[in-house]
Amino acid sequence: MSKAAIVGGxxxxxxxxxxxxxxxWDVAVFDLDPEAERKISAVLTNARRSLPSLYDRALPPEGRLTFHADLAEAIDGADWVQESVSERLEVKLRVYREISRHAPDLLIGSSTSGFKASELTSEGAKVVVVHPFNPVYLLPLIELSGDPALCARAEILVRSIGMYPLTLRKENDAFIGNRFQEAVWREALWMIRDGYATTAEVDEAIRLGFGLRWGQMGMFETYRIAGGEAGFESYLAQFGPSLSWPWSKLTDVPELDDALVRQITSQSDAQSGMRSIRELEQMRDDNLVGFIRSLRHSGTAAGKVVLDHEAGLPEGGDHLGLPITSSRQVPQTWTDYNGHMNEACYLEAGSWATDGLMRRIGVDAAYISSGYSFFTVDTRLRYLAEVHAGDRLTITTQVLAGEGRKMQLFHRIWRGDGVLSATIETLLLHTDLASRRSCPPMPAVADRLAELHAAHAGMSAEGAGGAVGDRG
Amino acid sequence: MSKAAIVGGxxxxxxxxxxxxxxxWDVAVFDLDPEAERKISAVLTNARRSLPSLYDRALPPEGRLTFHADLAEAIDGADWVQESVSERLEVKLRVYREISRHAPDLLIGSSTSGFKASELTSEGAKVVVVHPFNPVYLLPLIELSGDPALCARAEILVRSIGMYPLTLRKENDAFIGNRFQEAVWREALWMIRDGYATTAEVDEAIRLGFGLRWGQMGMFETYRIAGGEAGFESYLAQFGPSLSWPWSKLTDVPELDDALVRQITSQSDAQSGMRSIRELEQMRDDNLVGFIRSLRHSGTAAGKVVLDHEAGLPEGGDHLGLPITSSRQVPQTWTDYNGHMNEACYLEAGSWATDGLMRRIGVDAAYISSGYSFFTVDTRLRYLAEVHAGDRLTITTQVLAGEGRKMQLFHRIWRGDGVLSATIETLLLHTDLASRRSCPPMPAVADRLAELHAAHAGMSAEGAGGAVGDRG
Known part of the structure; x- marks a missing residue:
C-alpha cells in the first residue's frame, strides 16, 4: 500500500x-483550514460517482483517508507529497523547508500553475512541478517540469494513477495549457467589455464549435485535416496571412475594473445561476465521463490514457465457486428516465463478462487477431432487482455448455450489497472471422472451455433454460 | 421539398x-472546378456515416444532388443560396451581383470567416453571414450576422437542418469562434518556434486538459465552478491579477517564415503522418459523434441541439401490418472488435422500439412524469444476421400480451436490405415510480394496449416463446 501526503486541501x-x-493509495491531508475535511469530502463525493465510471473494470479498493494538523505527521511514511497551497512563493518555500527538515529525500510535486521549478527548488528540496487540471480526478493531463531525474520518477507515479505526464522541454511561464486558456480568456474579456457577446454566447461559440474538435484532436491535428491531402504546408499557406490581420485585441489587456466584473458576474448569473455549483460540477463530470468513455471506442486521446491504465488493473477471482468475469462500477451514463440502469446496459455489462470468460479460455486480443471469435446467437436476460448509478457489480459466469462450436454461458450480475440483480443466459458460436461461418475452436481453447464446463456442470443454474415470462 | 444552391464546392x-x-433538401452545386464533384462526393461519404449517427430516429430521405456549370441554372427554384467561394471580396461580390440579377429576392448565406455583412451587402444583394465550422455536417455552431430581418429568416433555416444560430450583437472582425482560435494559434506558433513544445505536445496539452472542458461547457461556466459557492466574483478576484503577468507572447506576432513552416510541417508529419487525411477525418467524425451522443444523455450543449432537432423528425408508419416503433441508422460507436454491431446495441435499439410503442399507447414523457412507467423484467434476443455501422434499421413491434400489469412485446429488427437481423421478445410490468411496485396502467393506456393486442393476436410470432438455443 502506498501513501500520498496532500499538503493544502x-x-x-x-x-x-x-x-x-x-x-x-492511503492519503494523509495536511491543511490548517477547519473546513478542509468538509471541502475534501465534497470533492470525494463527486470523484466517487465519476472516476470509476471511466473504467470497465473495478479500481482497487479505496485507500484510507486521514486529516492532520501536523505536517510531520502527515508526511510520515509517505511515498509522495503533493503540494497545492496558495500561489504565494514564500508560503510554498516554507512548506518545502519544513518537509525537507523531516524527510530530505521525499519527492514533492507542486500543483503550481505559475511558478517555475527552478524557483521552487531554491531551498534545495526535491520539488518538481506536477501541474494538474481541474477536476484532477477526471482530467488526465499533468504538466511536469524540473530536474530530469525527478521528473522521470514523477512520470511513473502519475501514470500509475491513470494520468498522462507531459514533461516540458524547458521552463516556461504558465507552462502550456494555461497560456492557451489565458489567451482566450483575455480575448473573451474584451468581447464582453465591448458588448460583442455575453458570457453565455462566448460559451456557446466554444462548446458548439471548435471546443468539440479540441477535446479529441487538439489544434494542429484538426488543422492538418483542413489542409487536406496537400499537407500541412498548404494549410499554413492558406491561413498564415490572416495572422497579421487586426482580428485580435490581444496587443492590449483589458482592465478588470468594477464595471467589467459586474458585467461578467451578472451575465454568468443569468447563464448558469439557476444551477448550484454542485449541480454544475456533476453535470460537468457526467459530460466528461461521457466524452472520455466515447474516446475509449476510438482508443484516442483521453480514451487511450484510460485504456492503458485499465489494462493494468487486476481482474479475475471467484465468487460462490464461479469465476468472476467482470467487476465494475455503474456509470451515470448507463441510467435512463426511470432513474435506474437502462435495460440495454445489463447486456453491456454481460458483454464484458463474456469477454472476461473468453480471455480465461484463451480467446484474447491475439486469438481474435488470428481470425477467430465467438458470435452471440441467442440471449435471455431476467431482470431481478434495480441497479443504480454508482453501484458496484460483480459478474460470475457458469459454463452451461462447451462442446464443438457451441458455448453457452450463464452470467449472474451481483450488486455490491449481495443482491442478485439479473441473470443472462447466452449462447455463442465459435466463428471464422473471414468467412463469418461457425467452426470449432482451436484445441487449447476447446480444452479450457471443456474444463470449465466440467467444473460447473454439477452446479445449480436456477433461472436458466426457460422462456420469457417463465418463473424461477 | 426544399432546394439549396451551393455556390463553391x-x-x-x-x-x-x-x-x-x-x-x-435537394442540392444544386455550382462550381467551375472539374474536381468539385469528386471533392463533394468525398465529404458526402464522411457525412453519411456520421451525421445520421447523432440521432436515434431516422433523418428524412436524402434529397437529390446535382452539379451545374451555370450559376443561373443552379439557383433556379432555390429556397436558399449558400456561398462558400474563396475569401476574396471581389469574387464574392461578383457572385452576389450575378445571383441578384436572376433572383433579386433570393436570400444568400455567406460562409465567410473574414468579411463583415456590411461589406458583403454593398451591392444590394440579400446577403447574411452564415458562418459554419468544419465539419459542417456535424458541428452545430453557426455565427449569423447582418440585417436583422434576414438573420431571423436564416435562424429558422439553420435550425431546420439541426444547427444552432448564434446571432452576433454587432459586427465583429472574425466573429467570435475564430478570434479565440486565432489567439491560441498565435500562442502555439510562438511555442513551436521557441522550442517549448512540439505540435503533438500542444495537441496533448489541449485534448487531455481544458479541451475536454470546453467541448461541453465553454469557458465561463467552467470557471464559474472554479469560483465555488462564493460566486463568479470570487473567481475573478482570485485569478484576475494574473492577467497582467507577462505569460503571453501575444503582444507580438511570430513571422511565419520558411524555417517555422518547415518546423511545424515536419512535427505535424511525425505526429499524424502515419494516418491519411481520410483516416483522420473519420477518426475526428467518430469522436465527434461519440461526444455529441454522450451529450444527449445530459441534454446539454450540442446534445440539446440534436435532441431539439430530433423531436421534430417524423416517426411512425407500418411495415408488414405492424407498427414501426423505431427507425434509425447504426452509429460507428455501436460496433465492436468483431466488426459488427455489438450484441448489447441490439437491445439498445430494441429499447428505442419499446419507447416508441409506449408513446403509441400514451406512455409518453408526460405520463412518466405523472409517476408511472413500464419496467422490463424478462427479455430474449435472437441474433439472426449481422448488422454493420451505417445500416438502416426498421423495428416493428407486435403486442403479444397486454392485460393487467403485463405488456409482452415482440420486436423485429429489419435491416435496410430487408433481412430480419434479430427478434426481441420482452415482458414489461407497469410500475408505480414512487413505490417501485407494479400496478395496472391508467385506463386510456390499458385500452390502447388492448386494442393493439387484439389487432396483433392473429398474426404469427415465429421465434417467440422459446428458451435460449431453441430453433425457429
Missing amino acids: GVIGGGWAARFLLNG | GVIGGGWAARFLLNG
Missing part, C-alpha cells in the same frame, strides 16, 4: 486526494 | 451540401 488538493484514494 | 461547400441533403 482546496479544490485541487481535494482532487489529488480523490485521485490517489480511488487508485488504492 | 470545397470542403465547406461540400459540408453544407451534405448537411442539406441528409436533411432531405
Whole structure:
C-alpha cells in the first residue's frame, strides 16, 4: 500500500486526494483550514460517482483517508507529497523547508500553475512541478517540469494513477495549457467589455464549435485535416496571412475594473445561476465521463490514457465457486428516465463478462487477431432487482455448455450489497472471422472451455433454460 | 421539398451540401472546378456515416444532388443560396451581383470567416453571414450576422437542418469562434518556434486538459465552478491579477517564415503522418459523434441541439401490418472488435422500439412524469444476421400480451436490405415510480394496449416463446 501526503486541501488538493484514494493509495491531508475535511469530502463525493465510471473494470479498493494538523505527521511514511497551497512563493518555500527538515529525500510535486521549478527548488528540496487540471480526478493531463531525474520518477507515479505526464522541454511561464486558456480568456474579456457577446454566447461559440474538435484532436491535428491531402504546408499557406490581420485585441489587456466584473458576474448569473455549483460540477463530470468513455471506442486521446491504465488493473477471482468475469462500477451514463440502469446496459455489462470468460479460455486480443471469435446467437436476460448509478457489480459466469462450436454461458450480475440483480443466459458460436461461418475452436481453447464446463456442470443454474415470462 | 444552391464546392461547400441533403433538401452545386464533384462526393461519404449517427430516429430521405456549370441554372427554384467561394471580396461580390440579377429576392448565406455583412451587402444583394465550422455536417455552431430581418429568416433555416444560430450583437472582425482560435494559434506558433513544445505536445496539452472542458461547457461556466459557492466574483478576484503577468507572447506576432513552416510541417508529419487525411477525418467524425451522443444523455450543449432537432423528425408508419416503433441508422460507436454491431446495441435499439410503442399507447414523457412507467423484467434476443455501422434499421413491434400489469412485446429488427437481423421478445410490468411496485396502467393506456393486442393476436410470432438455443 502506498501513501500520498496532500499538503493544502482546496479544490485541487481535494482532487489529488480523490485521485490517489480511488487508485488504492492511503492519503494523509495536511491543511490548517477547519473546513478542509468538509471541502475534501465534497470533492470525494463527486470523484466517487465519476472516476470509476471511466473504467470497465473495478479500481482497487479505496485507500484510507486521514486529516492532520501536523505536517510531520502527515508526511510520515509517505511515498509522495503533493503540494497545492496558495500561489504565494514564500508560503510554498516554507512548506518545502519544513518537509525537507523531516524527510530530505521525499519527492514533492507542486500543483503550481505559475511558478517555475527552478524557483521552487531554491531551498534545495526535491520539488518538481506536477501541474494538474481541474477536476484532477477526471482530467488526465499533468504538466511536469524540473530536474530530469525527478521528473522521470514523477512520470511513473502519475501514470500509475491513470494520468498522462507531459514533461516540458524547458521552463516556461504558465507552462502550456494555461497560456492557451489565458489567451482566450483575455480575448473573451474584451468581447464582453465591448458588448460583442455575453458570457453565455462566448460559451456557446466554444462548446458548439471548435471546443468539440479540441477535446479529441487538439489544434494542429484538426488543422492538418483542413489542409487536406496537400499537407500541412498548404494549410499554413492558406491561413498564415490572416495572422497579421487586426482580428485580435490581444496587443492590449483589458482592465478588470468594477464595471467589467459586474458585467461578467451578472451575465454568468443569468447563464448558469439557476444551477448550484454542485449541480454544475456533476453535470460537468457526467459530460466528461461521457466524452472520455466515447474516446475509449476510438482508443484516442483521453480514451487511450484510460485504456492503458485499465489494462493494468487486476481482474479475475471467484465468487460462490464461479469465476468472476467482470467487476465494475455503474456509470451515470448507463441510467435512463426511470432513474435506474437502462435495460440495454445489463447486456453491456454481460458483454464484458463474456469477454472476461473468453480471455480465461484463451480467446484474447491475439486469438481474435488470428481470425477467430465467438458470435452471440441467442440471449435471455431476467431482470431481478434495480441497479443504480454508482453501484458496484460483480459478474460470475457458469459454463452451461462447451462442446464443438457451441458455448453457452450463464452470467449472474451481483450488486455490491449481495443482491442478485439479473441473470443472462447466452449462447455463442465459435466463428471464422473471414468467412463469418461457425467452426470449432482451436484445441487449447476447446480444452479450457471443456474444463470449465466440467467444473460447473454439477452446479445449480436456477433461472436458466426457460422462456420469457417463465418463473424461477 | 426544399432546394439549396451551393455556390463553391470545397470542403465547406461540400459540408453544407451534405448537411442539406441528409436533411432531405435537394442540392444544386455550382462550381467551375472539374474536381468539385469528386471533392463533394468525398465529404458526402464522411457525412453519411456520421451525421445520421447523432440521432436515434431516422433523418428524412436524402434529397437529390446535382452539379451545374451555370450559376443561373443552379439557383433556379432555390429556397436558399449558400456561398462558400474563396475569401476574396471581389469574387464574392461578383457572385452576389450575378445571383441578384436572376433572383433579386433570393436570400444568400455567406460562409465567410473574414468579411463583415456590411461589406458583403454593398451591392444590394440579400446577403447574411452564415458562418459554419468544419465539419459542417456535424458541428452545430453557426455565427449569423447582418440585417436583422434576414438573420431571423436564416435562424429558422439553420435550425431546420439541426444547427444552432448564434446571432452576433454587432459586427465583429472574425466573429467570435475564430478570434479565440486565432489567439491560441498565435500562442502555439510562438511555442513551436521557441522550442517549448512540439505540435503533438500542444495537441496533448489541449485534448487531455481544458479541451475536454470546453467541448461541453465553454469557458465561463467552467470557471464559474472554479469560483465555488462564493460566486463568479470570487473567481475573478482570485485569478484576475494574473492577467497582467507577462505569460503571453501575444503582444507580438511570430513571422511565419520558411524555417517555422518547415518546423511545424515536419512535427505535424511525425505526429499524424502515419494516418491519411481520410483516416483522420473519420477518426475526428467518430469522436465527434461519440461526444455529441454522450451529450444527449445530459441534454446539454450540442446534445440539446440534436435532441431539439430530433423531436421534430417524423416517426411512425407500418411495415408488414405492424407498427414501426423505431427507425434509425447504426452509429460507428455501436460496433465492436468483431466488426459488427455489438450484441448489447441490439437491445439498445430494441429499447428505442419499446419507447416508441409506449408513446403509441400514451406512455409518453408526460405520463412518466405523472409517476408511472413500464419496467422490463424478462427479455430474449435472437441474433439472426449481422448488422454493420451505417445500416438502416426498421423495428416493428407486435403486442403479444397486454392485460393487467403485463405488456409482452415482440420486436423485429429489419435491416435496410430487408433481412430480419434479430427478434426481441420482452415482458414489461407497469410500475408505480414512487413505490417501485407494479400496478395496472391508467385506463386510456390499458385500452390502447388492448386494442393493439387484439389487432396483433392473429398474426404469427415465429421465434417467440422459446428458451435460449431453441430453433425457429
